[in-house]
Amino acid sequence: MGSKMCMNATCGATSTVEWKKGWPLRSGALADLCFRCGSAYESSLFCETFHMDQSGWRECYLCSKRLHCGCIASKLMVEFMDYGGIGCTTCVNCNQLNLNKRGESPNVFSRLPMKTPHMNGESGMSEADLFSQSLRCDSQPLVPGGDKREDFMPHRGFGHLLKSEMHESSPSQQPSLNMALASLPYSPSFANPGDGKKDMNGASQSHIVQSSASSVLQRPSKTVIGTPVGSSKSAHARIGRPPVEGRGKGHLLPRYWPKYTDKEVQQISGNLNLNIVPLFEKTLSASDAGRIGRLVLPKACAEAYFPPISQSEGIPLKIQDVRGKEWTFQFRFWPNNNSRMYVLEGVTPCIQSMMLQAGDTVTFSRVDPGGKLIMGSRKVANAGDIQGGGVTNGTSNEDTSSSGVTETPSSVNAASGPSHIPEEMRGLPEHMTSSPYDGNGLKKSETNGAMMCDDLPRVKERKRSRTIGTKNKRLLLHSEESMELRFTWEETQELLRPAPSSKPSIVLVEDHEFEEFDDPPVFGKRTFITSRPSGEQERWASCDECSKWRRLPVDALLSLKWTCVDNVWDETRCSCSAPEESLKELENALRGGKEYKKRRSGGSQAAKTVQEPSGLDALASAASAAVLGDALGEPEVATTTRHPRHRVGCSCIVCIQPPSGKGRHKPSCACNVCSTVKRRFKTLMMRRKKKQLERDGTAAAAAELESMEVEGKQAETDKSKGEKEGRIDLNSDPYNREDNEAVAVEKGESRRREVGESSGEAQGGGDVVGITELATEAEKIKISEEPKGSN
DNA sequence: ATGGTGCATGTTTAC
DNA sequence: TAAACATGCACCATG
Numbered sequence: 001m002g003s004k005m006c007m008n009a010t011c012g013a014t015s016t017v018e019w020k021k022g023w024p025l026r027s028g029a030l031a032d033l034c035f036r037c038g039s040a041y042e043s044s045l046f047c048e049t050f051h052m053d054q055s056g057w058r059e060c061y062l063c064s065k066r067l068h069c070g071c072i073a074s075k076l077m078v079e080f081m082d083y084g085g086i087g088c089t090t091c092v093n094c095n096q097l098n099l100n101k102r103g104e105s106p107n108v109f110s111r112l113p114m115k116t117p118h119m120n121g122e123s124g125m126s127e128a129d130l131f132s133q134s135l136r137c138d139s140q141p142l143v144p145g146g147d148k149r150e151d152f153m154p155h156r157g158f159g160h161l162l163k164s165e166m167h168e169s170s171p172s173q174q175p176s177l178n179m180a181l182a183s184l185p186y187s188p189s190f191a192n193p194g195d196g197k198k199d200m201n202g203a204s205q206s207h208i209v210q211s212s213a214s215s216v217l218q219r220p221s222k223t224v225i226g227t228p229v230g231s232s233k234s235a236h237a238r239i240g241r242p243p244v245e246g247r248g249k250g251h252l253l254p255r256y257w258p259k260y261t262d263k264e265v266q267q268i269s270g271n272l273n274l275n276i277v278p279l280f281e282k283t284l285s286a287s288d289a290g291r292i293g294r295l296v297l298p299k300a301c302a303e304a305y306f307p308p309i310s311q312s313e314g315i316p317l318k319i320q321d322v323r324g325k326e327w328t329f330q331f332r333f334w335p336n337n338n339s340r341m342y343v344l345e346g347v348t349p350c351i352q353s354m355m356l357q358a359g360d361t362v363t364f365s366r367v368d369p370g371g372k373l374i375m376g377s378r379k380v381a382n383a384g385d386i387q388g389g390g391v392t393n394g395t396s397n398e399d400t401s402s403s404g405v406t407e408t409p410s411s412v413n414a415a416s417g418p419s420h421i422p423e424e425m426r427g428l429p430e431h432m433t434s435s436p437y438d439g440n441g442l443k444k445s446e447t448n449g450a451m452m453c454d455d456l457p458r459v460k461e462r463k464r465s466r467t468i469g470t471k472n473k474r475l476l477l478h479s480e481e482s483m484e485l486r487f488t489w490e491e492t493q494e495l496l497r498p499a500p501s502s503k504p505s506i507v508l509v510e511d512h513e514f515e516e517f518d519d520p521p522v523f524g525k526r527t528f529i530t531s532r533p534s535g536e537q538e539r540w541a542s543c544d545e546c547s548k549w550r551r552l553p554v555d556a557l558l559s560l561k562w563t564c565v566d567n568v569w570d571e572t573r574c575s576c577s578a579p580e581e582s583l584k585e586l587e588n589a590l591r592g593g594k595e596y597k598k599r600r601s602g603g604s605q606a607a608k609t610v611q612e613p614s615g616l617d618a619l620a621s622a623a624s625a626a627v628l629g630d631a632l633g634e635p636e637v638a639t640t641t642r643h644p645r646h647r648v649g650c651s652c653i654v655c656i657q658p659p660s661g662k663g664r665h666k667p668s669c670a671c672n673v674c675s676t677v678k679r680r681f682k683t684l685m686m687r688r689k690k691k692q693l694e695r696d697g698t699a700a701a702a703a704e705l706e707s708m709e710v711e712g713k714q715a716e717t718d719k720s721k722g723e724k725e726g727r728i729d730l731n732s733d734p735y736n737r738e739d740n741e742a743v744a745v746e747k748g749e750s751r752r753r754e755v756g757e758s759s760g761e762a763q764g765g766g767d768v769v770g771i772t773e774l775a776t777e778a779e780k781i782k783i784s785e786e787p788k789g790s791n
Numbered sequence: 792a793t794g795g796t797g798c799a800t801g802t803t804t805a806c
Numbered sequence: 807t808a809a810a811c812a813t814g815c816a817c818c819a820t821g
Binding site: 792793794795796797798799800801802803804805806 | 807808809810811812813814815816817818819820821
């Protein structure tokens with residue numbers, strides 16, 4: 001055990017052994033007490049006696065007023081701490097010292113109204129200067145010979161950092177606590193740089209102040225987007241700030257520093273009409289965002305800012321999101337290698353509510369007063385940007401936080417947040433991803449030049465990204481899912497083609513020919529359909545070789561790879577050497593579409609890189625468009641949604657529907673689709689009754705049956721008539737030779753398939769009101785009917 | 792069979 | 807090298 005010096009300025013005793021165990025700290029450990037004066041050595045004691053619950057507010061024991069410095073810092077930081085390690089504070093209001101509960105002599109610093117260090121934009125002063133000016137020593141040396149505060153203060157402020165940064169502290173003077181991040185801005189040890197009379201092993205106090213301050217202040221800048229200190233833009237900058245003090249001994253890693261911009265804090269504060277104290281944040285891992293619903297909390301953060309728990313089961317913890325909704329999570333821990341692993345359980349609903357996924361960031365703040373925990377979020381750059389799918393100005397890299405406060409990505413360069421997105425996937429230089437604030441706090445933070453130039457973290461970032469890129473497959477997959485696997489049913493449909501080798505067999509269903517394939521469909525080339533002024537439709541496809549657009553028959557189905565040579569429809573343009581036709585029509589059709597824009601603006605190179613995607617590329621493109629809600633030109637312009645195997649002229653339920661998203665049909669709608677649906681449902685009902693009656697077998701029932709059959713025949717006649725007019729039964733299944741779900745019902749075929757067809761088609765199309773409902777109804781009917789039938 | 796829970800283990804990172 | 811953390815996985819409960 002190294003020698004310790006009593007932290008009580010009035011004592012200053014040094015001993016290597018004679019330290020008594022004192023009262024329990026919040027951490028559960030026992031404080032070391034000075035053998036002479038009984039003061040605590042453990043700096044983690046501070047705030048022990050007058051602990052600030054979680055709010056960071058206290059009431060003056062003398063004037064009964066809340067300690068409040070009245071400056072803007074109060075909204076961001078806890079203003080008062082117990083300096084001196086014995087839990088005493090000077091009330092700024094009455095300037096009286098508050099003894100701690102043990103009645104020990106006050107030996108305190110109080111804070112003068114100050115600007116928050118990171119808000120010192122106009123002053124041009126260094127943060128260290130502001131720290132110094134914002135603190136003053138109120139204590140009077142109680143022992144002749146002066147205040148020995150500087151003897152021990154470095155232990156609790158920047159001191160421990162000096163250990164690593166300067167290697168100047170002797171082991172005996174190394175602190176027993178690591179409250180650096182919490183206490184840094186408040187460290188009174190540097191309040192009076194010129195006041196230092198003693199060297200710390202040779203280092204002057206002023207030196208220490210300077211060095212330590214700079215070393216500390218540089219830290220955030222290495223890991224987060226940071227505006228240079230003193231910048232007037234600091235209110236917008238996402239500076240990773242050391243959070244307010246917590247009770248934990250370990251200081252928080254910069255990656256957990258809350259990286260709010262001041263505007264965001266103000267925004268949250270404004271939203272909730274509360275003072276917000278940012279605590280920490282965490283980038284969601286795949287498992288955090290997964291279905292397990294467990295959010296692993298950084299140990300230091302959990303111990304510093306969440307209530308202490310001694311049982312593994314933990315406690316329910318209420319956390320409010322910035323919309324005001326209160327969530328209750330189970331805050332608990334697991335034993336882990338003689339340590340603890342803290343988790344929040346039951347976060348899935350909240351995560352989903354905030355629409356967060358792996359890579360996004362959750363932020364934890366505290367409300368002053370009250371100590372209520374607030375959970376915010378910050379979404380990672382969106383998939384499209386990650387994919388590099390479009391050149392952005394950086395403004396779209398981040399999503400609006402579901403928290404109501406839009407936050408920038410938790411730093412492009414930060415070790416957390418978007419860093420989990422492999423740089424290779426970004427497609428953009430990192431500096432492109434800095435985002436400007438929109439001024440109202442609702443979007444974007446400003447570009448930060450400081451971090452753009454900071455290569456160190458970028459190197460680190462790349463290292464991490466590579467690792468994650470190869471290792472964290474879940475996260476990667478998730479991103480890929482976002483980009484490539486989320487496409488709509490219709491978008492998939494339009495890309496499906498019959499397998500090249502498969503020969504269709506023609507099936508005649510109610511006078512309609514259907515091609516049926518034994519092989520599953522394959523992905524085909526994406527094409528565009530345009531309409532001529534005459535109304536005639538034609539299809540356009542881009543050659544995979546020369547990227548020239550070729551006009552094709554509307555019913556042309558192209559394989560995944562398609563080149564001019566495959567253009568069997570136009571002999572004059574079946575070679576890449578043939579000139580391209582006027583693209584006027586195509587351009588018109590695609591005007592406003594992304595593909596078109598890309599192609600037009602990109603020149604030859606762009607034409608090469610942004611050429612019409614094929615197959616999975618097209619899927620990815622479609623997926624991106626779907627995900628991003630992009631205004632991509634509709635690939636199938638002026639056409640209806642099609643089955644992959646359906647040809648032009650197909651009048652099945654899918655093909656006759658308007659393109660998706662064209663609105664729902666009204667209940668009274670008498671269009672082809674709706675009337676067909678209704679008719680079909682009627683038939684279903686009729687058959688159900690018929691079966692019911694057959695079972696009953698009563699004479700009356702027979703009579704009813706007779707009349708029903710008359711009705712039914714009439715219905716069938718209508719149906720047949722309708723089909724001959726170009727309509728087709730809703731339940732016609734182009735894949736089913738026997739078609740006719742009624743037949744299927746009678747044959748006991750799967751109701752699931754049946755209903756699935758109906759509802760699925762309805763969904764695939766324009767969400768025709770009634771289809772789903774009717775199908776559901778039919779399902780119910782059959783379900784209720786089946787047990788009876790089977791018995 | 793499925794999903795939840797608790798712990799173990801491998802990887803990463805800070806010191 | 808040790809701590810922290812992400813995730814795998816065995817075990818158990820439930821339907």
